[in-house]
Amino acid sequence: MDVLFIVPSMSPYLLQECRGSLELAQILKSNGVSVDLLRYWQADLDLDCFSKLVTNIAKKVDSFNPRIVSFYCRCDVYHVILSVAQTIKKRHPEIVILLGGPQAEISARETLKAFPFIDYICCGEGETTIFPLISSILSGHPNLSVDGLTYINENGVVVQNKLPNLICDNYKMGFACYQLIPHTVITNSSQAVIEVGRGCPFNCSFCSSKTFWKRSFRLRNIDDIIDEVQYIYKIYGIKSIRFEHDIFTADKKRIRAFCEKLIEKKISISWRCSSRADTVDEDTIILMQKAGLKGIFFGVETGSERMQSIIQKNLNIEKTKEIINFCVNLGVKVNASFMYGFPQETEEDFSDTLNLICDLIDMGVQRVQAHLVDFLQGTELYEQYKDQLIFNGRVSNLATQFGILRCNYIQENPQIFAAFFDYPSELRLILDYIEPFLRCYIRFHNNMRKIRAYLGGDTMIMYKRYREMVININEGGEENVKLVPNKKYDYIENDKEIIKKFYSIFNISKNVFDINANQKT
Structure with a gap:
């Protein structure tokens, strides 16, 4: 096989498909290049062990025997992608490794310097550049002048070509790429x-x-x-x-x-x-x-x-x-x-x-x-606060905690993995339980709304008391109300007890309390 696209699709549904990679693969296929896509779920995934996940995806590549492997890169799984790419390169040094997508583009120079097993990074929209680049690599004479290409030259200097022109407004795509989607994905969706x-x-x-x-x-x-x-x-x-x-x-x-x-x-x-x-x-x-x-x-x-x-x-x-x-x-x-x-x-x-x-x-x-x-490269927020970010394992729920503590290179490269870094502030610490609080508010909406109304609409007071109770639970202060094991920020098993405590704390009449009435789920 000439080219294998690896995409971070975790389950066999159309909502998980990577349309950009499908389009690029279809362009190559229509020009006579043999292509396929490997989705994470097609490997023997082990989401309990980061190293097994990486190894299993890399092993799955063997069955395709590709000459080129291309990754679609998002910031939330960039560490997974780089670990898989490194493993593939160790197993098959002859395979050319390409990266594309938003995270690869926005950190292209830094990535090539830090991870020498990456051969090329393709920046910008690739519809007009993918075939000229791939065909030249397959011929044995890579065209290093292709727009959007970033690479390290023979002198060890990172070279970044000008970006390709953006596709025009009112553009057409067609939909031939559906032929590259497994039938299982279609029937599941x-x-x-x-x-x-x-x-x-x-x-x-x-x-x-x-x-x-x-x-x-x-x-x-x-x-x-x-x-x-x-x-x-x-x-x-x-x-x-x-x-x-x-x-x-x-x-x-x-x-x-x-x-x-x-x-x-x-x-x-x-x-x-x-x-x-x-x-x-x-x-x-x-x-x-x-x-x-x-x-x-x-x-x-x-x-x-x-x-x-x-x-x-x-x-x-x-x-x-x-x-x-x-x-x-x-x-x-x-x-x-x-x-x-x-x-x-x-x-x-x-x-x-x-x-x-x-x-x-x-x-x-x-x-x-x-x-x-979170603080993403390419934003004013990142540029303003990048020197104050710290790595402490605390990440936004827009990212993933999976494997980040096992990858030492994350801490060593904040300019690449800023999405996994935290900004130290008292407010961010105070708000560490806001997500489960909101789930509780929705799950027991009628009662939570009554408490909120009783407090004159001051939801912040409710949240602070909620946080105090959950911290007390985490520290073992309550035996009859426990968090779901190993999920500090997730649901509380006995939310009814939390609601009852709210009523007790704020001295609200018990006849107002109806735990089973018209609750949202």
Whole structure:
């Protein structure tokens, strides 16, 4: 085999497929290059042992006998990728190792210096460069002038070529790459992911997307999207779609044209997308729902107007609540995402965020996410605080803790693995139980809402008392209420006891307490 693409797909579902790697593989295949993809789940995965996971993936490569191995790299699994690549190189020094994807691009120079077993890193969008590069390597005469290529020359100097031009707006992709997806993945899946565009025009200080996509907002050709929707329904019977784009709704005129065409063609699908609250209005949401919209993701990040300005998100909080409430009342399922632990954030700022989160839950938002802020290369946040980051094993739930303590090179290379580093602040420590608190608030919503109302809406007081109780439990202070073993930040087995303690602490009448009434699950 000529080229094997290795992608971090952990389970056999379409939602886990890596569309970018599929597209590049299809380009090579159409030009006569023999290709295949290896997904993590196709190896004998052992998620209890990092070294076995790495070894098993590397061993699986043997059955393909590739000349070139290419990895798609995300920051959350970059340590896994590099460990697998190193193992492959030790077993088969003749195999050429390529890296691509956002994390490889954003740390290309540093990665090549620190990990000499990597031969090349491909930066930028690869549709126009993948075949010229691969064909030249296969011929035995690598073309080192290919746009986007980063490598170490014969003098030991890192060379980074200019990036390739971004693909144009209104681009077409087609969908021949479905032929490269295992039949098992198709039959297991009731929902598909379809790329509908690239790039975000906004400038949030914590987000690396603007760096990777150069803030170049593009939408895929509407007819090309609809052709793919019809194809996967006709061939595979799938009519539930997640449209993949950071902000599908940034161009209101085109999202309306897309919805009108779905309606005109009488295409009956259910779909979800990501949006930004200030890029939609009530009329647009109504049209989107008429065209099949079932769920929408809003990145809100913070409930503090001050922090909205500092992180350059610049959402109006009240207008955001209004559009989310409108969606909920219309029957559109909302997923609202927040971040906490910004270096500039105060307890008062986070109190605003926590109150907003609980306001949204109270109004019927189906899902709320809260993530500890991480510091990604390519962001203003990283550049401002990179010298203050420490490695202590504490990571955002956007990353993974799996194997990071076994990889010494993570601590030695903060400029590559910043996502696994922490910013030391008192607020971040105080908020260490915010995720289980929110799960408890949702799980026992009726009772938690009553307690919150009794406290005049001061959710921060509730959280602090919750944290005190859980710390007491962790230290063995309570025998009848225990955390799930080995999951300090996860569910509490007996949440009912926690709720009862809330009522006792705040001296709320027991006749208000009804643990079984209309609880959310």
